[in-house]
Amino acid sequence: xxxxxxxxxxxxxxxxxxxxxxxDCFREGPNMLVIDPDECIDxxxxxPECPVNAIYAEEDVPADQVAFTALNAExxxxxxxxxxxxxxxxxxxxxxxxxxxxxxSELVR
Numbered sequence: 694x695x696x697x698x699x700x701x702x703x704x705x706x707x708x709x710x711x712x713x714x715x716x717d718c719f720r721e722g723p724n725m726l727v728i729d730p731d732e733c734i735d736x737x738x739x740x741p742e743c744p745v746n747a748i749y750a751e752e753d754v755p756a757d758q759v760a761f762t763a764l765n766a767e768x769x770x771x772x773x774x775x776x777x778x779x780x781x782x783x784x785x786x787x788x789x790x791x792x793x794x795x796x797x798s799e800l801v802r
Contacts, residue, residue, distance in 0.1 A: 695733040695762075696728050696740070696749065697751055697754050697765050698726050698765055699747050699755070699758040701745040701747035702725045702726055702748075703725045704725075704786065704787065704796055704799050705747075705790055705791050706787065707743065707745060708721075708779075708781045708783070709744060710748060711726070711739075711777050711779065711780060712779070714738070715738070718732035719739075720769045720774040721774065721776075722768060722771075722801065723801040725768075729766075730765060745791045
């Protein structure tokens with residue numbers, strides 16, 4: 694099993710989760726984080742740290758977010774999506790975007 698970052702992270706990119714990850718499984722893109730499924734040890738310490746509730750255990754991903762399981766795996770291996778191990782400020786307009794649904798079209802790869 695692994696954990697999955699879902700749509701809620703897009704255009705927010707809060708990084709509270711990376712500070713607690715014991716295996717550095719998070720990868721950073723321009724406007725979202727993802728979890729590398731090959732690195733995640735399923736410890737779940739990241740879940741309560743996410744201020745927008747974007748992280749789920751794979752078996753708990755909401756039905757409308759299941760595509761993010763494969764998307765996390767794909768983007769974790771994408772060129773430019775590097776490991777992130779230290780907290781950074783959220784995106785400047787994160788507060789505006791944190792509660793908006795339907796953000797997949799906003800994802801910058």
